[in-house]
Amino acid sequence: MQNTVFTNVRIFDGVSDRLQPGEVEIQGNRIHAVAKGGERLSRDGKSVVDGGGATLMPGFVNTHGHLSYPAVTTLEEIGRMPIEENMMEASYNARTALDYGFTAIVSGAAAKPRLDIVLRNEINAGRIPGPRMLATSPELTVSGGLADGNMWGRQIPANGLVADSPDGFRQIVRAMVREGVDLIKFNNSGDSFCYPKVGSITNPMTEEEVRAICETTTNLGRRLAAHAHADSSVAQCIQYGVEFIYHATFVTDRTIEALEKVKDKHYVTPAFGLRYNMHFEGEPWGITQEISERIGNKREFDATIENMTKMREAGIKVLPFGDYGFKMIPLGTDARDLQHMVNYFGYAPWEALRAATAYGGEAYGVEKLGRVKPGYLADLIMVDGDPLSNLALFLDRDRILMIMKDGQYHKAPPPPQSHRHAAVAE
Numbered sequence: 001m002q003n004t005v006f007t008n009v010r011i012f013d014g015v016s017d018r019l020q021p022g023e024v025e026i027q028g029n030r031i032h033a034v035a036k037g038g039e040r041l042s043r044d045g046k047s048v049v050d051g052g053g054a055t056l057m058p059g060f061v062n063t064h065g066h067l068s069y070p071a072v073t074t075l076e077e078i079g080r081m082p083i084e085e086n087m088m089e090a091s092y093n094a095r096t097a098l099d100y101g102f103t104a105i106v107s108g109a110a111a112k113p114r115l116d117i118v119l120r121n122e123i124n125a126g127r128i129p130g131p132r133m134l135a136t137s138p139e140l141t142v143s144g145g146l147a148d149g150n151m152w153g154r155q156i157p158a159n160g161l162v163a164d165s166p167d168g169f170r171q172i173v174r175a176m177v178r179e180g181v182d183l184i185k186f187n188n189s190g191d192s193f194c195y196p197k198v199g200s201i202t203n204p205m206t207e208e209e210v211r212a213i214c215e216t217t218t219n220l221g222r223r224l225a226a227h228a229h230a231d232s233s234v235a236q237c238i239q240y241g242v243e244f245i246y247h248a249t250f251v252t253d254r255t256i257e258a259l260e261k262v263k264d265k266h267y268v269t270p271a272f273g274l275r276y277n278m279h280f281e282g283e284p285w286g287i288t289q290e291i292s293e294r295i296g297n298k299r300e301f302d303a304t305i306e307n308m309t310k311m312r313e314a315g316i317k318v319l320p321f322g323d324y325g326f327k328m329i330p331l332g333t334d335a336r337d338l339q340h341m342v343n344y345f346g347y348a349p350w351e352a353l354r355a356a357t358a359y360g361g362e363a364y365g366v367e368k369l370g371r372v373k374p375g376y377l378a379d380l381i382m383v384d385g386d387p388l389s390n391l392a393l394f395l396d397r398d399r400i401l402m403i404m405k406d407g408q409y410h411k412a413p414p415p416p417q418s419h420r421h422a423a424v425a426e
Helices: 075-080 083-099 115-124 166-179 207-219 231-240 253-261 272-280 289-295 297-314 336-345 349-356 358-364 391-395
Strands: 004-011 020-027 030-036 047-050 055-058 060-065 102-107 132-134 136-141 160-162 183-187 223-228 244-247 267-269 380-383 400-405 408-411
Touching (some): 060 358, 083 102, 102 358, 166 183, 272 289, 272 297, 272 336, 349 358, 349 391
Parallel strands (some): 004 055, 102 132
Antiparallel strands (some): 004 020, 020 030
16 A cells, blocks of 8 residues: 655644644554654655645544434433434444544443444444444443433333442443443433432442442453542542543542542543533523523533633643533534633643643553554544634534545545645745
């Protein structure tokens, strides 16, 4: 296979605070060489792509994705959707995510027990276009917890797997590992989304249940994610080695200090976009600002801003994206989180992009991912414009000129003359 050289591009390498003119060579499914400034790579026997001054950068990594969730407004609607339609929705969502530059996703929970597993396998086999993916269980929850849709005397399917004892959770973990998941996700807090059952400051799981989930998962060689708004929930994540901490909304300063001491072992994904959209843009789906206040969503919004700002100052890795796909927060708008990180948490644009690429790739963890650097996987996008001065450009699919996953084009680059921005002088 012929090597490819991208020339006349501005490079965001995943970790730098500025774009640099340069060239990048792809060999197979990896980045072979990077030249910056006035350096030039050999063209002999290689395919050359003139980027026309566009920005070449790593593809996005979403560490809290829900590709198998359909565009609905409640968790009960997810459970009621027949599995055949649900699988089709998941395949459409996978393509949409890749179309918007997401080349890798850590699932934040599946809608049904085997959906993530099947979707991951079909993507890996090349039969469905989509990001590389780590498959996760549905949300493990207790009776009355988030993702338990049942009522007394009525079995109402939702998106959770319900148990009420350590042994019950051990059985679920073993069954999901048998089926082929990469991660186990559990809900050791409530959420405004399940109002009025269990609020987000409440941890409905016993210590013994959480320990059973985590020890069984770890013993079987799988990874862990937790829906953890409450302070005690985050403390459990630290104690039991849960890598992916979702939300972390109501952490105390003491817990932030504890997390700072082990910050290289954990990644926090607040999923702030859902809080924002439910408060400011939820009215078409019956969520007025008054309702947002009543159910606790606005409280979560305010606490997220306060505590993610503290985590940024502590050097804890806070990552964007998460919970996109519901009607009020559609797929394809995920990159709004980058602007939220700047506007609400105090990140510089390049820091938000570093979180979405280099830190996301580090969190994904299976391969070298998320940087423009020799030896890393060739998961790249090319965008029309300077993302460090305009993070909103990722919301326009037409501005994403090229998408490459594993060294193969999902979207081939256009001729350079079609770009709207001036070329970088070689």
